[in-house]
Amino acid sequence: VVVANCLCAVVLSFVSAGPDLLWRRKIPLRYLAAFVVSNYLFNSLQSAAFSRGLPMPTALVVKNSGLLCQMLVGKIFLRTTYSLRQIASALVITIGIIVVVVFAKHPQKGTDLPVAADDAFGSEQIAAGILLTGILCRSFGNAAVELAYNTYGKQYDETMFYMHALGLPLFLRTGGQLLAQAVRWNHTREVVWGVTVPILWVCLAASV
DSSP states (O other): HHHHHHHHHHHHHHHHHHHHHHOOOOOOOOHHHHHHHHHHHHHHHHHHHHHHHHHHHHHHHHHTTTTHHHHHHHHHSOOOOHHHHHHHHHHHHHHHHHHHTTOOOOOOOSSSOOGGGGGGGOHHHHHHHHHHHHHHHHHHHHHHHHHHHHHHHHHHHHHHHHHHHHHHGGGGHHHHHHHHHHOOOOOOEEEEEEEEEEEEHHHHHHHO
């Protein structure tokens, strides 16, 4: 689905803006590449956090730190100023996140539930820290795009085209998995109105 969305965005933005996207680019690629790399790091770290057993409720709470991370990066790199009310709101969110992560529940002593060796070191807290690092990486990417817009104007079609075009090569490392998935989808067929169709491909086209 992600690959299909990237391809769709590349095609639609190119159709909208035309060949000028290739020959008259206004935003330097380094800004767009920074965004692509930061989002790749975010997705990789998020996957790593969930693979360490980060519960979804905790993940949702930690993701609320995106506002705080964006404010921090904006203040340091973009010299953005925030009102006292915005700062107070960010602090309240931060305190809530700290409370949830630090006091995350684990199997109680005296129960028969097995406790992994990692739990002694707070594996859930480590996973939450990994996810928080990913959110911070994404904030740097968003700041790079905002800086590019402030300097070179809001080139939406150009941004959409290059962000997704530069991101496509990152899927090559999972090419084998994508090919295997495509083969499975080809063999998953259902009868719709008397016609046998690859139903998963139809659903993908509808979602795009």
